[in-house]
Amino acid sequence: MPEETIHDEMRKKGFSRRDFLKFCGLVVGTMGLTALPPMEASGMPLPLLHSSQKRAVKAVVQALQTKPRLPVIWLEFQDCAGCTEALTRSQSPTLVNLVLNSISVEYHETLSAAAGFQVEEAKQAAMKKYAGQYILVVEGSISPKDGGVYCTVGGKSSLDLLNEAAAGAAAIIATGNCSSFGGLPHANPNPTGAVSVLDVIKDKPVVNIPGCPAIPEVFTGTLAQFLVFGTLPELDSLHRPKTFYGHTIHDRCLRRPFYEAGKFADSFDDEGARQGYCLYKLGCKGPTTYNSCAVMKWSGGLSFPIQSGHPCLGCSEPNFWDGGGFYQGQSAPLSRPAVTTAGLAAAVGVVAAVGMGAYNQGQKKSLEKQEEKKEG
Numbered sequence: 001m002p003e004e005t006i007h008d009e010m011r012k013k014g015f016s017r018r019d020f021l022k023f024c025g026l027v028v029g030t031m032g033l034t035a036l037p038p039m040e041a042s043g044m045p046l047p048l049l050h051s052s053q054k055r056a057v058k059a060v061v062q063a064l065q066t067k068p069r070l071p072v073i074w075l076e077f078q079d080c081a082g083c084t085e086a087l088t089r090s091q092s093p094t095l096v097n098l099v100l101n102s103i104s105v106e107y108h109e110t111l112s113a114a115a116g117f118q119v120e121e122a123k124q125a126a127m128k129k130y131a132g133q134y135i136l137v138v139e140g141s142i143s144p145k146d147g148g149v150y151c152t153v154g155g156k157s158s159l160d161l162l163n164e165a166a167a168g169a170a171a172i173i174a175t176g177n178c179s180s181f182g183g184l185p186h187a188n189p190n191p192t193g194a195v196s197v198l199d200v201i202k203d204k205p206v207v208n209i210p211g212c213p214a215i216p217e218v219f220t221g222t223l224a225q226f227l228v229f230g231t232l233p234e235l236d237s238l239h240r241p242k243t244f245y246g247h248t249i250h251d252r253c254l255r256r257p258f259y260e261a262g263k264f265a266d267s268f269d270d271e272g273a274r275q276g277y278c279l280y281k282l283g284c285k286g287p288t289t290y291n292s293c294a295v296m297k298w299s300g301g302l303s304f305p306i307q308s309g310h311p312c313l314g315c316s317e318p319n320f321w322d323g324g325g326f327y328q329g330q331s332a333p334l335s336r337p338a339v340t341t342a343g344l345a346a347a348v349g350v351v352a353a354v355g356m357g358a359y360n361q362g363q364k365k366s367l368e369k370q371e372e373k374k375e376g
């Protein structure tokens with residue numbers, strides 16, 4: 001393993017003790033997402049944490065002060081590098097940024113400074129030196145068809161490269177929909193025979209972090225657990241961490257009160273769209289898509305597609321390119337309870353509880369006004 005501890009590395013890069021402790025708090029908050037929403041966890045001073053959280057922070061502090069940096073080998077196959085882009089564009093100082101400073105990226109086709117034979121030799125050396133210890137990250141789908149000619153790096157097919165690197169990996173993280181489920185390259189007619197990591201690798205632990213791209217905080221939260229505790233998170237039947245994929249987008253959507261009230265936008269420029277109504281009839285896949293977008297959001301918690309007026313495309317589910325059409329409205333809304341003012345208030349309360357903030361308050365007021373008009 002790289003000899004310096006994570007704490008040493010952070011100090012070398014100018015992070016203070018306070019930054020380090022804040023990082024430990026963020027790690028705990030992210031790993032316990034269901035119990036402690038990240039918006040609350042971000043920057044929360046230690047005295048405000050519950051005692052169980054304080055114990056968890058202490059355990060993380062202890063681990064990061066003594067553990068060496070985690071070696072990572074990152075392979076890209078049939079991808080657009082969007083997951084890498086999303087990670088590297090995250091703002092500083094964030095959990096993403098800090099976790100990335102706590103790992104030792106030994107090989108990355110987009111980010112490595114070296115190229116050609118030099119970088120391929122460096123990868124071979126790292127796989128040998130850290131055999132059984134490194135995390136293998138895979139971005140992009142694998143193309144075994146026609147002898148693997150559609151995706152090669154350094155003269156080797158994606159299938160051979162994956163098998164070679166997987167052999168010495170402690171665990172594999174498939175980031176993005178392409179490596180998790182085949183993604184865009186897998187869409188009909190799938191000319192390259194694109195498959196996922198799990199279609200190829202059967203004898204190693206594989207965690208899927210699907211999304212197009214994967215949410216950076218979800219990727220780094222998973223990596224952080226391995227970094228700190230050497231364990232992988234509990235997974236669902238599609239190998240996704242339950243912590244981040246345990247709820248649908250719909251469960252925590254800020255437009256949910258409109259859904260419950262039966263108020264839908266029928267086109268992107270109608271009055272309903274302007275009022276922020278539910279996007280279900282515009283093809284929103286939120287009710288069947290499991291991910292944390294509505295809570296984690298993007299760009300430092302600024303927004304996510306539905307908040308910005310675009311229906312969910314279902315990018316963290318298998319077969320999302322072929323599975324039902326992006327903008328095809330559903331024929332009828334899913335079953336929903338009869339709307340009463342009390343029911344509406346309860347729905348608004350649920351949404352407010354997961355931190356929807358001022359935007360949702362605006363929606364609530366708008367709905368209340370409409371309800372008052374209706375009742376008056």
Ligand code: SF4
Pocket residue numbers: 249250251253254255256257259277278279280284285286287306312
């Ligand atoms: S916009 Fe989509 S996720 Fe949000 S409430 Fe409507 S259907 Fe559900």
